Each structure stands twice: as structure tokens, then as C-alpha cells.
Amino acid sequence: MTKDNENKTSEEERISRRRFIKSSGVAVGGLAVGGVIGGLIPWRTEDNKQQRQAANETKNYNQALMFFSQAEFKTVEAATERIFPKDHNGPGAKDLGVPFYIDHQLAGSYGFNSRDYMEPPFFHGEKEQGYQGRLKRREIFRVGLRELQNYSHQKYKKEFSELSTEEQDDILKDFESDKVKLSTISASGFFNMLRGVTLEGLYSDPLYGGNIDMDGWRMRDYPGDQMNYLDVIEEGFKKIEPRSLRDHM
Amino acid sequence: MVKKMPKTDVVIVGVGWGGGIIASELTKQGLSVVGLEKGLERSTEDYYMVHDELRYALRYELFQDLSKSTLTFRSNEKKRALPMRHYGSFLMGEGVGGAGVHWNGQTYRFLPYDFEIRSQTVERYGEKKIPKGMTIQDWGITYNELEPYYDKFEKMAGISGEENPLGGKRSDKYPTGPMKHSPQMKMFTEATKKLGYHPYTVPSANLSEPYTNPDGISRAACQYCSFCERFGCEYGAKADPVVTVIPVANKTGKFDLRTHSWVRRILHKDGKATGVLYTDLTTGEEIEQPADVVVITSYVFNNTKLLLTSKIGRPYDPATGTGVIGKNYAYQVVKGAATGFYDDMEFNNFAGAGALGVVIDDFNGDNFDHSDLNFIHGGYLALTQTGARPIQNNPVPKGTPSWGAEFKDKSLKYANRSLSVGAMGASMPFRHHYLDLDPTYKDTFGDPLLRMTFDFEDQDRELAKFTAKKARGILEEMGADHVDAMEELGPYDITVYQSTHNTGGVIMGDNPDTSAVNNYSQMWDMDNLFVVGASSFPHNSGYNPTGTVGALAYRAAEGIMTYSKKGGQLV
Structure with a gap:
């Protein structure tokens, strides 16, 4: 991701944050509530840069x-x-x-x-x-x-x-x-x-x-969830690309 | 108001290996059988998503719900027993198939020595060899008498194996050949041979090849997928009651299997069992099932508890050593093991099967001289490859921190670069190891929990040190760069998984004063009540117990048939 993109994202977030606070009405509650919101939405911290990047690629709702x-x-x-x-x-x-x-x-x-x-x-x-x-x-x-x-x-x-x-x-x-x-x-x-x-x-x-x-x-x-190891059980170590239960669906 | 059902020939309490075998044998011969199972129905289709370590191994999908019932534990009579609130040391199965669903499938026969342990020990070493308080006794049956029933169980389950060079005499070979050998199994075989021992392939209920048993049940071969212990087999390759004996019973039309049925009491009058009282867990309804014969085939603990709460048999009193119900609780000594770390060799530790391995019996039973040793019996030593799943298997050399950068580095490095040699140490009974009813804690129906009083003894500490030393020697011979072996056994700790090989409480023997059941698992005190399972073991051997549970169940089935025709005591 380019630096420009990052700046753009931050700008969008600031706007949406303002919008959220405004529409939810919690900002008027005073200091205590402001504190909670500050904790709830740590959008500007460095820590979350990676999460933001990941979120921009595919949003993981989980x-x-x-x-x-x-x-x-x-x-x-x-x-x-x-x-x-x-x-x-x-x-x-x-x-x-x-x-x-x-x-x-x-x-x-x-x-x-x-x-x-x-x-x-x-x-x-x-x-x-x-x-x-x-x-x-x-x-x-x-x-x-x-x-x-x-x-x-x-x-x-x-x-x-x-x-x-x-x-x-x-x-x-x-x-x-x-x-x-x-x-x-x-x-x-x-x-x-x-x-x-x-x-x-x-x-x-x-x-x-x-x-x-x-x-x-x-x-x-x-290798996670493999259906069988018949081919490797008698052999020396083998690297196998892992599979998960999602592959069963 | 208790609902009363029509009378049946036989009612079975708990439908695992014991209940399944007896149901299939009796219904084949024309008896009507009602099977009551506390848990749910199971089938192979349930295991489509079974390769899930978290759900099955750590959240205990297949096991008894402890919030409804557990047991209490204390190390000795001076302590207050407290409930086992989470799982740890052992795992109690639930649902159709019981513990026969989640087992690994390692299927041994006990040694001839086991069945005559007291007389053979005295004969070879003298009375003094048996320490004060150790309550070993002969089983009231010999290996040769039990041999045909071992054979029957092995043929039904299709056990894959080769003859144990140091085991009892066999009437026939295993029905299927041994499992495949992995590189580390070959290393173990070579090393133990070089040391002068007698390795053989672990007898396995994970089929080495497709097999059709004498009942006409066909099953597929094992895929070495590594999900056996704590899991059900999606291939039906691992013998379990659901894919072997229960379909046979069902086919007769004589087997009425009722799940969600929690048996609370054995009903009896004038010295005869009249049936059982159970609760339908789906409706809460109390139901009476009258029967000519009552067979208790639940796990060790519940077998004992049902007799005590139903006031059948004489409860064991550790102060006087009299009474029998709850006597001779024993376990297994598995901590005397070692792990070897390899810097330049990598193995497919992730692959495997529950009963894949090579084993030696050179230090099991009385296969070696105990004259200069401070213990009797012994245990097998084995290299098994059951599939090292990543949450529970993170071996690191001693001295490595259990978290942080160094832990990460070493646990990743050694995941496929370490091998273990384990021991299955025998467990001897002691006068002060027993099961009784807890005075304080209750189950979901307000019945008392069972109370376990147990700890390791000098016998166990000496045995564990001995097997750990042998395990170290084998791994050094196998070329490990570094070996860590157990140093001290420590006290019995109910929070650490060891084995689901609990035994005793309703033990067998040849004398009604010192045992609860005869060698057909028939109660001495009540002719039409049979109590079947590892609860009947007077001690636990240096092997996994299921083969012997199966053999005793086949013998009990034969006894029940005889009883249903002639009545009376069978011995």
C-alpha cells in the first residue's frame, strides 16, 4: 500500500469517527463517556495500522x-x-x-x-x-x-x-x-x-x-486436516501444504 | 409417578464395549435385550468434521458432561475430597459406544502372570515380596481359561498384529496383519533388538487391511490420519461398538436401545434384581424397566456407584479391610517415560494412528527378575505414533522456558524432531486405595458423587524410575542428541492427563469374602446381576485394558446365557 493510500484511509476514518460520535450522541455525555469512546475507537494509533491494511484487503467480520x-x-x-x-x-x-x-x-x-x-x-x-x-x-x-x-x-x-x-x-x-x-x-x-x-x-x-x-x-x-497419510507413513519427513476443515465444506 | 415398562429378558446399563458385546451375543441367541444409554446416539456420519483438535481433544466433545456428574478425589483419608471440576487425569466416555468410541485401539492381552499374580509372586519370591497394605489377589480365572474369549474379541474387532514373543500362548494368530512401520518405529525395533529385547508391532484395532468379521460386518482399512485418541473414526476403520457389535444386535430385532436414559438405581427384592429405575433426560420422566437379568456395563466409576447407591453388596471398609464394593481401585503408571531430541533428523510426527507403534514386554509382568527390585510387576515400553497434534504436543528440552521467544523457537524446531518412548506401568491395589460415596457433593439428581481415595506408592515411584531409565537407554540407542527422562514420579495429580485406564471397585475372584463377582462377572450376592468392565480387575496390568474388558464381556455373555437357562451361581 502506498503512503498516499494510508493517509487517505486515515482521513476517511476520522470523518467516519466524527460521524459516529455525532449520530450516536454519546459525545455529549461528558468526560467519562468520552473516555470510553476514546478506548472504543483507537483509530489513530500506530498499533492498528496493520489491522487497517488487512481490513482494506478483505474485511474479516470475525x-x-x-x-x-x-x-x-x-x-x-x-x-x-x-x-x-x-x-x-x-x-x-x-x-x-x-x-x-x-x-x-x-x-x-x-x-x-x-x-x-x-x-x-x-x-x-x-x-x-x-x-x-x-x-x-x-x-x-x-x-x-x-x-x-x-x-x-x-x-x-x-x-x-x-x-x-x-x-x-x-x-x-x-x-x-x-x-x-x-x-x-x-x-x-x-x-x-x-x-x-x-x-x-x-x-x-x-x-x-x-x-x-x-x-x-x-x-x-x-499439515492440519488431511484425509490420510497412507503415502507418507512409511517414508521420511515430508512437507505438506496444510488444509483446514473449511476444505470439507 | 413412575412409568412401568413391560418386562424384558435382560436390561443393560451403559452401551459401550461391554454392553455392546453382551447385547449382540444375547440377541443373536434369542434373548430380548433393552439397552439404556445416558448419552446420545452416534454414527460414523457424525465425524465429518472430526479433525478438530480443539473441539474433541480440548473441549471434550465425546465425554461425559461434568456439570451433571463427576467424582471427588483425595490423596488419603485424612484429606477432604473435592470434586474433579474440569477434566484432567482421565476422560469418561458418554453416548452409544462409550469409551469404545474415543479409544486409541491398542488391544493387548494381559499376561498369564496377571491372573495368578499373588500365588506366582509368593512362589517365586516368597510372601515377603508383597509389601504391607498391597492387596493383590488371584483373579479366579487363568490366562488359559480366558484365552478363547480374547480370541473371540480380537476376531470380532479385526485386531491387526503379530505374536508377542513374551506373551501367553495363542490359539490362533491375529485376524489381520500388523500395521505399517514408520521410520521411527524401525529405529525403535533396531535399537531394542540391539539391546537384546523382543520388539513386536502394537496390536491394533485400527485395521491394517479391509476386514469382514465372523458376524459378517465389513470395515475399511486405517488411513493413518492421526485422529484416534479422543476422536471418533470417520472411516469406521477403528473398531468401536457402533461399527461392530451394535449393528449385529440391531439386526436381530431383539435389541431395544434407548438413549438419553440415565439409570439411577438397580431395583431388587429378596436378594434378586428386579430391574432398573431410570430417568428419560429428554422429558424428566422416571421409568422402571423390569428384567429377569440386570447387566451393569457402564464405566468403572458408575458401576461402583450404582451398586453403592442401590445398596447391593457389602461396601468396602478400609479400616477393617472387609467388604468388597469399592475395593482395589487401581490406575496406571505412565509417567516413567523419556523424550529424545534430534538436531539433524525430521519425522512425520503429525501422521499416525491410535495403535501405531512398536512395543517390548521384556520389563512387563514377571518377564524379568525382581529379586533385587523394590517393586513387583512392570510395564511395556513402546514407541507409539498416534499423531502429534499441535496444541497438546510442544516438546522442548528440559530447562527451556514454557513461553516467549526461546519457547517459540524450540517448540517449532522440535515438533517434528523429537520422539518419545512411553511406559504403561502396572498399578497394584492397596488397602487404602478405594471408592465410596462422597458425604458432601451431589450429582444433578441429588445422588452422591463417587469419592476416590488414591495416591502413588513406593511401588509406583520405583517402577516409574525403572521404566524411565529403560526408556532413556532405548532413545540413546536410537541416536537422540539429547534425552530427557522423568526423574521423580511425584504425587498422583488429577489435573494432568495420564490414561483412561481406571480399574477396580467391583472386583472378581474365587472367594465371595474378598471379591464382588465371580469369573463370569456374576455378583456373588445376587445371581441375576452381572457387573462387567474394568471394574472387575483386581489390579491393573502393564497394558491398555480394553482387550481384557472385551474378553471378560464375552465370557459374561456366555454366563448370562447359561444363567437364563439354568439359574443359580455359575461358579
């Missing part, structure tokens, strides 16, 4: 939020990108759509623990007895993300997403090792869940919103 607030989403983007960063091997969590994947999962049955036993009474147990809290995954995430922000402000006086990558790693390590003491949830429990759903978003079928264009699979030479 990439909108069902659960996270815009601020929470930014934190999730930054944190998952540290768990699986972009490097010489290829894209990181953010470019593979992992934050959207997580948002969509938490909005559904996974987030509501609908197939888990969530009956009282609740007691603290041994580690080997597994999770015994009363909070559902979506609630744990909400608390966890807030605590991640609190801890970033406490330690570095900044938003998590505005920290340097070294500082972000430092914060995440403190969560992973339970150096952060939280009263409501386990910091390491939240971190492990975040790591787990990040891996899911990288490597699940693209139908769930992550692993965009199967690039997660491609990076590790995983």
Missing part, C-alpha cells in the same frame, strides 16, 4: 469483540504476543488472531464453564485436586487482566501495553511464579490459562478465529 473491552483487548494483545512473539520463524500471537480467538472463546460455553462441575461448597484444596474456585473462566480473565494492569502501574507506572517488551516479560514472569499475591485468584493459575488459550489460538483450526491462514500450522510444518 474480528470484532464479543467479550473484552477495548482496553482489555489491548492488554491481551500485548501479553499473548510476549508468550508467542513474532520472530524470524514467522508471525506472533497477535498477527495470528489469537486475541480475537480468546475473546470469542470466553464469550461462549468455555468462558461460562458450562460443562464443568461448578456446584458448591467451595474449599481450598491441594494443587493435585485441581481448580476449586467459584469464578468462571471469563471472570478469572477479567480479574486477571485488571490485576495485570494494576501491577504494571505499581511497578512501572504505565499501562501494560505501553511497557517495553522486557518490562512486559518481567510482569508476566511475576505472575507465572506467583510473585504477585492476589486475594481473588491465583496469579499463576491465570497466567497458565492465558498461556493455554494462546496455544489453542495459535494452533486450532482457523474456523475459531486464530491460526489465521493456517500460518500457525505452517510455521511448524503441521
Whole structure:
């Protein structure tokens, strides 16, 4: 995309933003509402240049939020990108759509623990007895993300997403090792869940919103959904172009 | 108001391998059978979109809904048992076919030693070899007596394999030849031969070739697509009850299979079972199904729970060691394994089949001398290639962080450059490992959850260290550049997947004082009640259990036929 095009896009967005605020009438609500809108529409930030470019090519209607607030989403983007960063091997969590994947999962049955036993009474147990809290995954995430922000402000006086990558790693390590003491949830429990759903978003079928264009699979030479491996099973390693469940439709 | 159905010859509770086999055998011989299954109907067409790791392996599509019922767990009697709120250590199947749908298909026979474990251990090493509290017992049946039923199960399922050089005597060869060998299987074979061991191809229920079984059921060959464990087979190549025994039962017109039917009680009067009480989950209606014979063929846990909630048999009391229902819960010791990393070799780890592999039994059962070892029994060591799906398989050398740049780099590098040698360690019963009813937590109908009291013992820790060391030796022989092996087994942790090889609770034997069922899986205390499945294992062997579950189900079917003609105790 040429530079001119980019400028043009920005101009269009500014106009449509004004139009949105005007027609929705929220701008009159004062400071608090203005703050929300500022978070809702971060159109002028550098971060979103790539998303804008992608959107101009083919609009992915799947990439909108069902659960996270815009601020929470930014934190999730930054944190998952540290768990699986972009490097010489290829894209990181953010470019593979992992934050959207997580948002969509938490909005559904996974987030509501609908197939888990969530009956009282609740007691603290041994580690080997597994999770015994009363909070559902979506609630744990909400608390966890807030605590991640609190801890970033406490330690570095900044938003998590505005920290340097070294500082972000430092914060995440403190969560992973339970150096952060939280009263409501386990910091390491939240971190492990975040790591787990990040891996899911990288490597699940693209139908769930992550692993965009199967690039997660491609990076590790995983061929995805193949009907058979009769021809390769007795042979040495073979690179195979991946296929997804979409190919079955 | 309970609705009462017309009486049937036999009612079966749970339609997986046990229920399916018994339904097909009895209906073929003219009995009318009602099959009650808590879950839903299944067919091969359901698996059109089955190559989905997230949905099936991580969101547990084929498994019991824990929000309705689970079990509670504690490591010992001093602790408070708490519910298993999410899945972890094992996965309980649900729906027609049960756990027989999502299994890998590794189909072994137990060793002759297993069935006479107590007497053979005492004979070879003396009474002192058995540590205090270990409650092993002979099974009340020998390998030779069970052999014809193993053969029957293998022919029905079309098991693909070659003779185990260290196994029990076979009356016939496997019905289909062994599975294909991949490069890493060849490496394992060569290395173990060089070490003086006796490798053979894993016996597989994923068909190596098209096969028509004695019931006239034809199935296609395995495509090595790598989606077996936790998945259903879209080709019908993996033997499961839905593509083998259930169609045979259906064809007789004598099998009435009712899904969404949750059995809550075994009904009984004056020492005889009279039928079962169940709830139709679609309407909430309570229904009584009277029957001449009641057969319980659900999973280990539910078999035990139904007997306890129905007040049948004597509940086990760990304080005195008396009673039998809930006794000898055992599991499997699988963590004694190793992973090898290769810098210059790449493998098709993404391809595979649930029962694709090569295995040795040199350290299984009593195939080796235990005189100087602090454990009995052992386990197989195997290289299996079940398909390394990417969310759950990210092996990295020890010391690598579990996230971040280095994790990414190494996990990508080793996805197809690592091989594992696993162990299937046997699990011995102990006096203080048992199942009973939880005093606090309830299922969706207000019935108590089952409570598991279990932990690993010195026996398990020693065994795991031993198999891990052997696994390391094999991988080093296989030329791995770096090998990581388990160092310490640690406590039993219900959050980490190990195996769905839970056993015991309604164990078999030759004495009503120390066992719940005889060797036809018939209750000692109630002639017309049969309890079939791995719940009848007095201990768990160093193998996957399904072959033995199948053999015992065929024997139970024969026993039920005899009982329906003559009545009384069969032994």
C-alpha cells in the first residue's frame, strides 16, 4: 500500500469517527463517556495500522469483540504476543488472531464453564485436586487482566501495553511464579490459562478465529486436516501444504 | 409417578464395549435385550468434521458432561475430597459406544502372570515380596481359561498384529496383519533388538487391511490420519461398538436401545434384581424397566456407584479391610517415560494412528527378575505414533522456558524432531486405595458423587524410575542428541492427563469374602446381576485394558446365557 493510500484511509476514518460520535450522541455525555469512546475507537494509533491494511484487503467480520473491552483487548494483545512473539520463524500471537480467538472463546460455553462441575461448597484444596474456585473462566480473565494492569502501574507506572517488551516479560514472569499475591485468584493459575488459550489460538483450526491462514500450522510444518497419510507413513519427513476443515465444506 | 415398562429378558446399563458385546451375543441367541444409554446416539456420519483438535481433544466433545456428574478425589483419608471440576487425569466416555468410541485401539492381552499374580509372586519370591497394605489377589480365572474369549474379541474387532514373543500362548494368530512401520518405529525395533529385547508391532484395532468379521460386518482399512485418541473414526476403520457389535444386535430385532436414559438405581427384592429405575433426560420422566437379568456395563466409576447407591453388596471398609464394593481401585503408571531430541533428523510426527507403534514386554509382568527390585510387576515400553497434534504436543528440552521467544523457537524446531518412548506401568491395589460415596457433593439428581481415595506408592515411584531409565537407554540407542527422562514420579495429580485406564471397585475372584463377582462377572450376592468392565480387575496390568474388558464381556455373555437357562451361581 502506498503512503498516499494510508493517509487517505486515515482521513476517511476520522470523518467516519466524527460521524459516529455525532449520530450516536454519546459525545455529549461528558468526560467519562468520552473516555470510553476514546478506548472504543483507537483509530489513530500506530498499533492498528496493520489491522487497517488487512481490513482494506478483505474485511474479516470475525474480528470484532464479543467479550473484552477495548482496553482489555489491548492488554491481551500485548501479553499473548510476549508468550508467542513474532520472530524470524514467522508471525506472533497477535498477527495470528489469537486475541480475537480468546475473546470469542470466553464469550461462549468455555468462558461460562458450562460443562464443568461448578456446584458448591467451595474449599481450598491441594494443587493435585485441581481448580476449586467459584469464578468462571471469563471472570478469572477479567480479574486477571485488571490485576495485570494494576501491577504494571505499581511497578512501572504505565499501562501494560505501553511497557517495553522486557518490562512486559518481567510482569508476566511475576505472575507465572506467583510473585504477585492476589486475594481473588491465583496469579499463576491465570497466567497458565492465558498461556493455554494462546496455544489453542495459535494452533486450532482457523474456523475459531486464530491460526489465521493456517500460518500457525505452517510455521511448524503441521499439515492440519488431511484425509490420510497412507503415502507418507512409511517414508521420511515430508512437507505438506496444510488444509483446514473449511476444505470439507 | 413412575412409568412401568413391560418386562424384558435382560436390561443393560451403559452401551459401550461391554454392553455392546453382551447385547449382540444375547440377541443373536434369542434373548430380548433393552439397552439404556445416558448419552446420545452416534454414527460414523457424525465425524465429518472430526479433525478438530480443539473441539474433541480440548473441549471434550465425546465425554461425559461434568456439570451433571463427576467424582471427588483425595490423596488419603485424612484429606477432604473435592470434586474433579474440569477434566484432567482421565476422560469418561458418554453416548452409544462409550469409551469404545474415543479409544486409541491398542488391544493387548494381559499376561498369564496377571491372573495368578499373588500365588506366582509368593512362589517365586516368597510372601515377603508383597509389601504391607498391597492387596493383590488371584483373579479366579487363568490366562488359559480366558484365552478363547480374547480370541473371540480380537476376531470380532479385526485386531491387526503379530505374536508377542513374551506373551501367553495363542490359539490362533491375529485376524489381520500388523500395521505399517514408520521410520521411527524401525529405529525403535533396531535399537531394542540391539539391546537384546523382543520388539513386536502394537496390536491394533485400527485395521491394517479391509476386514469382514465372523458376524459378517465389513470395515475399511486405517488411513493413518492421526485422529484416534479422543476422536471418533470417520472411516469406521477403528473398531468401536457402533461399527461392530451394535449393528449385529440391531439386526436381530431383539435389541431395544434407548438413549438419553440415565439409570439411577438397580431395583431388587429378596436378594434378586428386579430391574432398573431410570430417568428419560429428554422429558424428566422416571421409568422402571423390569428384567429377569440386570447387566451393569457402564464405566468403572458408575458401576461402583450404582451398586453403592442401590445398596447391593457389602461396601468396602478400609479400616477393617472387609467388604468388597469399592475395593482395589487401581490406575496406571505412565509417567516413567523419556523424550529424545534430534538436531539433524525430521519425522512425520503429525501422521499416525491410535495403535501405531512398536512395543517390548521384556520389563512387563514377571518377564524379568525382581529379586533385587523394590517393586513387583512392570510395564511395556513402546514407541507409539498416534499423531502429534499441535496444541497438546510442544516438546522442548528440559530447562527451556514454557513461553516467549526461546519457547517459540524450540517448540517449532522440535515438533517434528523429537520422539518419545512411553511406559504403561502396572498399578497394584492397596488397602487404602478405594471408592465410596462422597458425604458432601451431589450429582444433578441429588445422588452422591463417587469419592476416590488414591495416591502413588513406593511401588509406583520405583517402577516409574525403572521404566524411565529403560526408556532413556532405548532413545540413546536410537541416536537422540539429547534425552530427557522423568526423574521423580511425584504425587498422583488429577489435573494432568495420564490414561483412561481406571480399574477396580467391583472386583472378581474365587472367594465371595474378598471379591464382588465371580469369573463370569456374576455378583456373588445376587445371581441375576452381572457387573462387567474394568471394574472387575483386581489390579491393573502393564497394558491398555480394553482387550481384557472385551474378553471378560464375552465370557459374561456366555454366563448370562447359561444363567437364563439354568439359574443359580455359575461358579
